[in-house]
Amino acid sequence: MPELPEVETIKETLKQLCIHKTIADVTVHWSNIVKCPDDTDQFKYQLIGQTIRDITRKGKFLLFQLDDVVLVSHLRMEGKFGVHPAHKPVPKHTHVIFAFNNGEELRYNDVRKFGTMHLFAKGDEWGHKPLNQLGPDPFDATFTPEYLYQRLKKTERVVKTVLLDQTVVAGLGNIYVDETLFKANIHPLHKANKLKKKESKAIWEASIATLREAVDQGGTTIRSYVNSQGDIGMFQQRLFVYGRDGDPCKMCGRAIVKMKIGDRGTHVCVSCQKMK
DNA sequence: CCCGTAACCTGATTGC
């Protein structure tokens, strides 16, 4: 479900609900979510007594900064966090519960059970999977036009696939790659290593502009996304191609086409987006 | 090393 703008929105709403709250108990109902430590009892013991000091983000990962540990969470397709009074009924698909010492609970809900949690001692998180292979966040100063050009240049893969690769840039997913390539007027099947410097820079600009605007709009809600306060996003009104197959292109009027690239649904305006 | 594909899950929607 969530890509960078949704995770950023979740982070901000969650901060309002979690900062300075102390974990008194942890319950894990589906242990496959917790990847590290292996032993969920260890997971629990390392968290009890810890206070959430901050919540940060890199790419699509949320990082709960506690006193001595960092909880790294990925929501994958359907993961959601919410904070509720402990006496409220626990909805279906709630897999991990962090009980605070004030009568509230931070609950992790995930219909498809794809989400992951890794717990590390503070500072260790960057040296291990899953964060150690991650490319720059698009809002980092290290994500430059030159960096992107160099990365695109050295692969035969199709540009859409490369932009989805989190080791290249961390945060773009299926919606925002399609939107980025539309805005840059590049066809998703264009070979990455055939792109000119100018085209690569157009992609760089389009990605940042698209993500910024989507963050401003609170993300995109297609089916199930809500932030941690339960609000939907608004960016879906501004989509040019994603989910608009058969509808007229907002720029030229030609019907948006849907195709499959690397097993992902891909939306393109074949008039606006140039193939090579 | 690099790349494409199956696997991980459940539920909603499409198609025969």
Add this chain to the structure above:
DNA sequence: TGCAATCAGGTTACGG
């Protein structure tokens, strides 16, 4: 209507 196939904002493990 019924039921099977297909599809979903994602990543990873495993082979070739």
